[in-house]
Amino acid sequence: MIRVLIAEDMHMIRGALTALLAMEDGVEVVAELDRGDQIVPAALRTRPDVAVLDIGLPGLDGLSAAEALHEQLPDCRTLVLTGMNQPGHLLRALSAHVRGFIVKNAPAETLADGVRRVAAGERVIDPELLAMALETGSSPLTPRETDVLRAADSGIATGEIARRLSLSPATVRNYLSNAIGKVGARNRIDAIRIARDAGWL
DSSP: OEEEEEEOSSHHHHHHHHHHHHTSTTEEEEEEESOGGGHHHHHHHHOOSEEEEESSOSSSOHHHHHHHHHHHOTTSEEEEEESSOOHHHHHHHHHTTOOEEEETTSOTHHHHHHHHHHHTTOOEEOHHHHHHHHHHOSOOSOHHHHHHHHHHTTTOOHHHHHHHHTOOHHHHHHHHHHHHHHTTOSSHHHHHHHHHHHTOO
């Protein structure tokens, strides 16, 4: 029996994923979650073989949760589902020890097949997404530039970004300027759009 944990914040999609897997012989959904910060505690409690995670989860994003899960429960393999064709997410997922990466618009049978293959130790990666990731490459941004750009994405002012990240406003402006230059953007908003579209945020 393959024990599966599902983390997806959209209730209808989570219900559909659970129903799909419930129809499969030898697969049991042992936990359903709607927040990323619930993943590790629930996994330690229920001991799943495979964690099926969305990327855009509240509390903690799915890729950060996958990394934490690998550290605390390395026997649990992770399969990431995403609705966003953002190649940068794939490269980050691979560095977080994710074993599978499937886009949500794939055929329904792809999920069960992916769960079985990941449970068996295989890698499952959408080939088109892999090609896009190799073409786009990894993020040119440093971790701190990424943090500042991600904070700016919420629309807050430079002073508030500085307060949240324990930086000076001048340092925040420097990081934003560096990020704008590195991604070839015209301004802060354009840099956020480019980085988000590439999957670097």
